[in-house]
Amino acid sequence: MPGTESTLNLTINGKPYAVTAANRRTLVDLLRYDLGLTGTKEGCGVGVCGACSVLLDGRLVSSCIMLACQADGAEITTIEGIAGPDGELQPLQRSFIEYGGFQCGICTPGQIIAATALLQEMPSPTEEQIKEWMMGNLCRCTGYYQIVEAIKAAAVPA
């Protein structure tokens, strides 16, 4: 059927992609099942839990409630694109490990993406600003305390 799919040009983690996808394909499904970038997770499926967070032209979005075709032409950063090109972990990734900012790890890609966006916006957030920003990312394991500590540790000292 004409008009039910589109060819999309995306830049994901610095790499160009040209893919054909159904217009109703969600961005998370495109990333996970068409492109094999399974680091992005789907939790609630309705944009509440934040597990599917990615950066779209630097903005924090929920990829489970965004259509892939809406991302045409955009630059996307997923969890696979956070570490350095040689695989070197970034300060946030290291501090999540050091401070116990995860347990099962299913929400962790989304937490790190959201925290990355936070530190780009506010390099030295207060604890209250961290909580305000991160309340869109649910975690069922940690009670969040060690996530907040990890983000504080990775932030630029105020």
Add this chain to the structure above:
Amino acid sequence: MTLTSIQFNVVGQPVPRVEGPLKVTGQARYAADFNPPGTIWGKCLHSPYSHAGIVSIDTSKAERMPGVHAVITGADTREGSLWGRGVKDAPPLAFDRVRYYGERVAAVAADDEDLAQAALEQIEVEYAEWPAVFEPFEALRDDAPILHPDFNSYFGFKYKQTTPSNIHHQTRLERGDVEQGFLQADVIVENTYVTQRQSQGMLEPQSIVVSIDPEDDRVHVWHCNKVPYFVRGALASAAGIPAERIIVHPTFIGGDFGNKGNSRLTPICYYLAKASGRPVRMISDYKEEFLAGNPRHHVVIQLRTGVKRDGTLTAHTVNHVVNSGAYAAFKSYGTIAGANEAAGPYRVANSRIDSTFVYTNTVPGGFMRAPGEPEGVFAIESHMDEVARRIGMDPVEFRLKNLIVEGDETAFGERLHDVRARETLVAAAEAAGYGAPKAPFVGRGVAVGERGTGAGEGTVEVRLEPDGRAILGTPMFDQGTGTYTTITQVASEELGIPPERFEIEVWDTDELESDSGLTGSRGTHVNTLAAHSAAVTARNDLVELAMEYLGWPSGSVVFSDGKARRSDTGEAIGWEELLARCGQTVRARAHTTASRSHRTSFVAQVAEVSVDPETGEVSVLKFTTAHDSGVVVNPLGYQGQVNGGFQHGLGYALMEELVVEDGRVTTLSFGDYKMPTVRDMPPLNTVVLESEQGEGPYNIRGIGEAPCIPVAPAIANAVQDAVGVRIRNLPITAQKVYDGLRLGSPR
């Protein structure tokens, strides 16, 4: 956190998660991340009735749709008998009848998820609706519809029905003379408490991929399940195939909290893969997880207690009625704890505990973190406050008078070892400033619980290679509690090899006959035992090699700090060099079975809340949790368990409720089912009473479940302290407190 001076080198240190780099880079692979070539999507059709006969199912339209590869119904899965964890009363797909709104009645496998959904809509099912029953006391009435007329033919139930009934388990436990005990009482207090259904809320819903290899007929399973050997056995039995044909592959598990011990989609996914000849992926999206998952149970608990004016308990009865939902299959052996917990860890000579599990036409309950205990403890710990207030005693003083001490028997006749109930409560009260002055509308509440350390079997292999690799083999699939790090610490401790040198090798189910997996606060107990035993064997093997290959005299060789050392000459050789020189691999595998411990771990908590007198909204200002522990193997992981457990308790206390109206779950997304976010978490003060009384070589005790247990009653008691309103049915919403403020409630 306060720690005592018990010191090892690596055990007791905050060693970061060994799997950390995988989890912070997106490389950790969970079940839904496995994508064998040709994988298609499976999806289930759910019943639109709470109780109905299935008159007919017509799948022909769905089958004819292009891109649909299989359509199955209960007729296809019926062969393999009923499904369950220990007791079997649940059909994978309903046949003849449906017993709850949302029950799975058919499944399809299609090229993609949307097509699978479209195909489900083409399945025509004719139902004959029957009367349904949703509340346990209604289900106990003589005229109630019977959900399971064939109950006595089911596998695994100890209880037999003498007449058709909705009761699937019933016990009575009596000590002393209850009637006499009530006669001795100055005051008798009687209350009924009701707990709500709670979702485990793990962010990874149940996910599974099944692929049947056409070459050798082996069934490959990737599934987020913490008991993979159970999955293998249960699927073998359901599919009527030998267990050796099934291989369950390791995956990371995206949160468990009890949910990932059952595997309700396994037989359905297998039959879809078999019928389609394709690998099939099923992901129970969150709507399905809420609609047809296995939440913490709705329980009604009636307590009656006789007490003297001086605070002495004379009699206590418990009537504990569990709304099991439509099936008992999703809890091991069909039951949960809670009835005994509702008798409390208190001295009372005369007691009676009645426990009844009742089928109703609602979503079947399952296991969730400390199954049954937050329910029972909400009742007893709220009630103990009410009893104390009735005789004008301070709730802490009243508990300190009645909590068991070493040598006492509990109400259910168990004599626990190394009992530190009172010490734990005192520590919590002191740390919380329990007696300090309070502002208006601020209250403090205490509650106490306890949880034993789990038992079971475990296997660990230590393998040291001549190329310098140090490998730890394990059958456990990680669900986030840090077990890979724990066994690494143990091997490191015993061998003197730094933790970062070890690699973890997770086995598929071809490796062993059996393993009990990660459940019931057993992980650290069982696996430190196995890891210790394997590491000690490896150490002895290295000593033997030094004697054999270097000619060092017997009796003069020891192994420490990663080196074999010759005591008579002072020579030393590192393990890598030793193995390189002799070209040998050291492979030490230990299998251990730990029996149930009579030690328990007490937890005492103090909530400080403020209540808005205008709206009834409860804010937790701070929370203190004190834990009676053994040696803490990893303070970082231990604190994580405490924090996460508290979060579950906080949600249970204040906001989480899987709402069921007229038998239907109506909270069908995380928009409606509210879980705590980072902004809901109050300051948490953790007090650890470490000790050298524990299990295994390092004297440990479990911590996974205790922290969630008394949170709700601590908060309920604080609310009463703040504004005099007593909430006896969870969760403690602003509406209920507001109603209590308006209508008045006994102070």
